[in-house]
Amino acid sequence: xxxxxxxxxxxxxxxxxxxxxxxxxxxxxNGLFWYQQHAGEAPTFLSYNVLDGxxxxxxxxxxxxRSKGYSYLLLKELQMKxxxxxxxxxxxxxxxxxxxxxxxxxxxx
Amino acid sequence: xxxxTQAPTSQILAAGRSMTxxxxxxxxxxxxxxxxxxxxxxxxxxxxxxxxxxxxxGEVPDGYSVSRANTDDFPLTLASAVPSQTSVYFCASxxxxxxxxxxxxxxxxxxx
Numbered sequence: 578x579x580x581x582x583x584x585x586x587x588x589x590x591x592x593x594x595x596x597x598x599x600x601x602x603x604x605x606x607n608g609l610f611w612y613q614q615h616a617g618e619a620p621t622f623l624s625y626n627v628l629d630g631x632x633x634x635x636x637x638x639x640x641x642x643r644s645k646g647y648s649y650l651l652l653k654e655l656q657m658k659x660x661x662x663x664x665x666x667x668x669x670x671x672x673x674x675x676x677x678x679x680x681x682x683x684x685x686x
Numbered sequence: 687x688x689x690x691t692q693a694p695t696s697q698i699l700a701a702g703r704s705m706t707x708x709x710x711x712x713x714x715x716x717x718x719x720x721x722x723x724x725x726x727x728x729x730x731x732x733x734x735x736x737x738x739x740x741x742x743x744g745e746v747p748d749g750y751s752v753s754r755a756n757t758d759d760f761p762l763t764l765a766s767a768v769p770s771q772t773s774v775y776f777c778a779s780x781x782x783x784x785x786x787x788x789x790x791x792x793x794x795x796x797x798x
Contacts, residue, residue: 581728610786619776619789620729664728673744674787678728 579603581677583665588683589655597650597663597680605670609641609648612664614679620664623650652682660684688712690790692777698796699767707762707793709777717780718760719787720744720752722773729776735760767797 580602589595601609608627612620626632626641626648638651650663662679669675690711699705711718720732721744731744735754749771751763760779764771774794778787 619791622786622788625786666729673731673734674729676729678726 579667579669579675581665581667581675583663583677583680585678586681586683588685589652591655591657591684591686593655594651594653595655595682597652597665597682599648599650599665599677601646601648601665601667601675601677603667603669603675606643607668607670607672609639610666610668610674611639611648611650612666614662614664616661623663655684657684657686690777690779690788692775692790692793694793695791696794696796698798699764701768701797702766705764705767705795707764707775707777707795709760709762709790710758711760711777711779711788711790712758713779713781713788714757715779715781715788716757717782717785717787718754719778719780720750720760720762721776721778722746722771723776723792724773732762732775767795769797771795772797 583599611623614620624639631640636653641648662681664679665677666674693708716737719734721729730746733752735741738757774792776792777790780787
């Protein structure tokens with residue numbers, strides 16, 4: 578079957594670095610997406626990886642290892658506004674997104 | 687640019703009643719999607735459309751129907767609502783089936 582696993586909740590301190598992990602199993606693979614979702618709002622696109630390696634975009638970076646079925650989202654210089662849920666989604670052979678349940682990130686001062 | 691709009695923002699519906707959730711995008715995206723999001727379960731795909739005139743079933747299609755008469759609109763209909771359809775519904779679109787999806791603001795539906 579198809580499955581995405583990510584931690585339910587993480588806590589980090591303002592100004593610190595946090596890494597949110599995601600493992601996936603899909604029928605075929607056409608890329609890995611990360612989205613941010615603030616409470617009561619819609620998900621917004623953060624990053625897309627289809628090749629192995631690290632993609633850096635400002636304070637956020639995303640890493641992919643296709644052979645391990647593994648990705649992580651790295652958030653640096655955490656700000657209070659980064660408190661949100663982070664959704665991992667893998668694109669399968671039909672280009673449908675298989676979604677994880679999301680990781681709720683709590684930032685403490 | 688409005689992006690994707692959904693209506694209504696929220697609705698309380700009596701069980702057994704029908705309802706159509708509206709979704710309109712102005713980005714000329716080919717692909718559109720309907721998801722429901724329930725606490726602890728993440729986003730689940732209800733129906734999708736890769737291009738105007740075609741639709742497909744997602745993970746949880748039972749009790750829902752869609753149509754795609756044109757590029758911009760993708761309404762979701764509940765023929766006879768049941769309490770288990772209480773959820774937040776998100777419409778999304780992408781310019782290709784492999785592209786990132788852009789989400790509407792959501793409709794919060796409560797079925798009593």
